[in-house]
């Protein structure tokens with residue numbers, strides 16, 4: 001921006017037409033769009049009048065943001081007594097006034113002023129400002145956190161945008177400018193917590209705390225607390241103790257001492273995200289104890305410092321019990337017994353971030369222990385950073401699902417944000433998707449998933465559509481571009497469900513990397529619950545997992561009338577049909593087609609959708625910079641190719657069971673099943 005301005009001045013001064021033409025060309029080059037500015041692309045050379053009734057590093061940021069970007073009348077920032085605005089809580093704010101005569105932002109706490117400033121600037125950048133303003137906001141969840149699955153040495157589990165942005169080997173001496181940019185971007189959408197890394201126990205010491213402190217110091221004025229992932233058996237792993245038994249006196253003391261040490265570096269450290277007794281991770285069960293014992297022990301150690309424990313419910317073992325039922329079975333018996341600084345972190349669905357899952361039955365069921373939703377922002381199961389998948393629709397679908405916990409309209413949103421149950425602690429987490437890539441997320445549109453997570457964490461009633469629109473307006477342009485591209489975004493997730501796993505199918509992914517299709521996958525000696533056949537159960541009769549009363553009876557974990565609805569094949573929402581039922585190939589669907597034909601049409605529809613996205617995108621060329629246009633165009637080509645791969649793989653494989661022809665009006669397969677079965681994608685980025 002600055003360069004551009006300087007060059008224009010230079011052009012005026014020189015009045016040399018040829019040189020100007022040359023410089024104009026140069027200007028365009030300088031403006032090459034690499035996506036690094038995310039949605040924060042407003043001009044920063046405005047000189048707005050902004051005043052505040054208090055001073056603090058956070059208020060200074062709010063002033064600076066407005067001063068450099070706000071184009072309306074003067075803004076006054078006011079900290080007001082909490083008693084005057086009780087509804088706002090800690091993070092809320094009110095914006096009143098008129099863009100032509102003067103605006104005031106009021107909040108009980110400094111962070112409210114920061115969020116209010118970003119709100120005002122968002123309205124301006126999206127072109128949604130009206131002259132009279134009267135806004136009151138407070139967030140749906142107290143803790144709005146991004147979980148990084150980054151490793152301390154750089155790789156990111158399920159990250160598709162390059163290595164980790166955290167450079168632990170350079171910290172605390174070298175501070176990457178990206179730390180501040182990241183804090184700013186997160187604060188602009190209301191995120192107030194980041195769990196940076198899962199610390200290997202041998203590094204859980206003062207050296208590491210110094211590094212972490214350097215980041216915490218950068219985050220603090222943006223009102224973002226740092227959190228960590230930590231291994232349960234850390235006291236043993238560092239060699240101090242022979243056990244990590246949560247009821248052992250020495251173990252408890254070890255944690256208390258560790259917390260004292262950690263908090264001496266970072267007095268406002270947020271707490272821990274803990275994965276215990278899950279997928280091989282250590283946990284209290286290794287010592288004959290329970291999740292309750294484990295969570296409460298660490299909660300006690302951190303309580304004097306006001307820290308919290310986010311204990312993940314992502315647990316399952318290769319037993320006879322349906323994996324979809326296991327988290328509920330393990331956690332429900334402890335409802336009401338966790339310490340008040342423990343919150344149970346539950347993935348949106350009962351299995352694992354599939355393109356579509358019904359909501360986890362723990363939402364609405366655990367009424368005496370706070371439960372938080374964990375969404376996946378990174379696209380582990382939705383085409384990595386190659387496919388355009390806007391996840392706002394996934395989040396909205398989950399948040400608005402009715403649990404019926406307290407009768408109709410007991411949505412997952414209300415069951416987690418404290419509306420239905422008297423939760424003292426409320427939180428929501430998203431598994432982040434940023435890495436070293438210049439555009440942060442790999443795919444330009446993957447930025448929208450980070451953005452919408454933050455916006456819905458702030459307000460869980462927002463619609464995917466409204467958020468996508470405001471993101472497009474800020475990130476691209478406010479022109480004719482918006483509505484057609486919005487249309488792509490809103491259809492994108494359903495298209496992926498269609499070409500990957502329609503009608504409630506799930507986990508048909510290739511072994512380990514979770515990118516391409518491998519419904520036939522069979523790895524000798526592998527856990528059966530890691531193989532697609534465990535989930536699709538294709539046979540000569542039909543397809544799908546019987547979770548009805550006559551099967552695993554997972555339906556029993558849902559409230560009525562949902563339980564009966566899911567249980568009854570005629571009433572079951574067809575989007576979840578094969579999730580809850582093993583359905584005959586010739587079963588008559590609501591459309592009048594057989595299951596087999598319907599399946600074929602869904603796969604075909606997914607492919608057609610992506611082709612349509614390509615056409616819409618290509619027509620957008622006049623409205624988009626060349627760099628992002630070409631990048632997204634090339635990604636859509638990959639996606640179109642992959643959609644056909646998925647369709648052919650799944651249909652040709654399931655056809656070996658159904659023995660039925662693919663309906664004749666559908667595009668014919670272009671692959672041979674044998675060839676597809678030979679594909680091994682070892683080179684894809686994962687772990």
Ligand code: BDP
Pocket residue numbers: 157158275279314352353380
């Ligand atoms: C699954 C990932 C695995 C993660 C796990 C988790 O495949 O790599 O470790 O989630 O949530 O989706 O911990």
